[in-house]
Amino acid sequence: MSSEPTVGRDLGARPGRLVDATCEPVNAIQAPGTPERDWIRWRGLDGLPRIAPATAGGLVVVAAHPDDEVLGVGGLVASTSAAGERVRVVVLTDGEASHPDGPIPPAELAARRVGESTRALAVLSAGGPAVEIVRLGLPDTGVAAHEAAARAALVELLAGYALCAAPWSGDLHADHEAAGRIAAAACAAAGTPLVEYPVWMWHWAGPEDPRVPWARAVRIDLTDDGARRKRRAIACFVSQIAPPAPGTDDRVILPPEELAHFERDFEVLFR
Template identity: 50%
Template sequence: MVTAIEGAGTDDTRWRAWPAVADWPALTVDPPGPPLVVAPHPDDEVLGVGGLLARLPDAEVVAVTDGEASHPGSTVYTPARLAALRRKETAEALRRLGLPGTPVRHLGQPDGGIDENALTVALGRLLTPGRWCLATWRGDGHPDHEAVGRAAAAACAATGARLLEYPIWTWHWAEPGDERVPWERARRIDLPPGARRAKEAAIQAFPSQIADLGPEPGDAAILPPHVLARFRRPFEVVFA
């Protein structure tokens, strides 16, 4: 369900004012062991479930791509330099979440060209029955996010792991009550103040995405303030 991600999107004030949000059941945070968090690009894991990660000190992260295609028209960074920078940003973000020793498996798949079958196999080797696998939602609108979601779903089905899908760009293109979104599967993760502070610090660890790289249009921030507002809530959401 690839969806055009353009314009300013749905303002976060509309999401916060939606009464249904308060009725979503809370996710019981009781993973049977170290959860596996799968990120299509560096920063997705922090935006989607960074607050939850701050509460799960034994998590493991899979970085599917290095996010080298985030600024294809950049006048400042080549794709190779951007990839190296984003790996460093991931490490710093995890440190700010209180997870400096978290294992990160960098698969190095091409940004914008994920091999879904190969990813399914790779994830299947890491998953076991009941293990939590947090991945971007299969209907999130971004091709890479959806490919990761499908691969995670297939790997979980094959291994008996528990899939929890986190939306990222859904908050941009969807609207409250949008029938394309499985709200009946939504679970809230309420964040204590410490987890919120850690998540905010981790978001700030991605200057390549939240600030302009330079004055040219091709160097504009991917995550300007109105986008980041959707990830600064006192709760996170997964589809269970």
């Protein structure tokens, strides 16, 4: 997840939520979000069709930024690895723009986020095959300008895998939407089934929101071990769940009310 300045569909200038009392909401993502209690009370989530918590034949996960892969499908990654299947994670950017105009140089912030992602994926795969990580190094906030090259690279990276999971192309974040388009085109070319995972949707949408393709939604009920591993992996993303430079830059991308959407014992995908 990232809250860098960028332009997404139907958005203003900054599709990300930096918790800062001086910051006025300017778009659907920065505006106050839907509380997790509203989602959990909605019977629609419990009524979604269930699919298996692990992927036979191997899984490729596409992420726009380091942490999207864990927030969106960390439980699926953990369960697939625990079943002895291969998991390859393709991260399009290093997330260097998550705190624009902050005191941490972009290269240092990128290094932090890459390290956090590497540790988180090690937590998810402990006891199973190590997750393979491929980082394409595209510019954070600029994925859409590199769709053709990323699509060509992903077609090759999908070879031999049974399923691809990628950000939902309607997530109202420019990089997430570009990642979804890239994955859809690559999967079509490679003949690989695709599922999409929402990230920011849990913030800006609400139960029965007509902008969300609920008819395509399915649910993965995580194993106890998969849910525990996912929560531990999320905790690795210190740069996103705590101020990156306390006293100098106190902005938080993922405060507790946002993390609650991803600490459930289930995940939702669109297929």
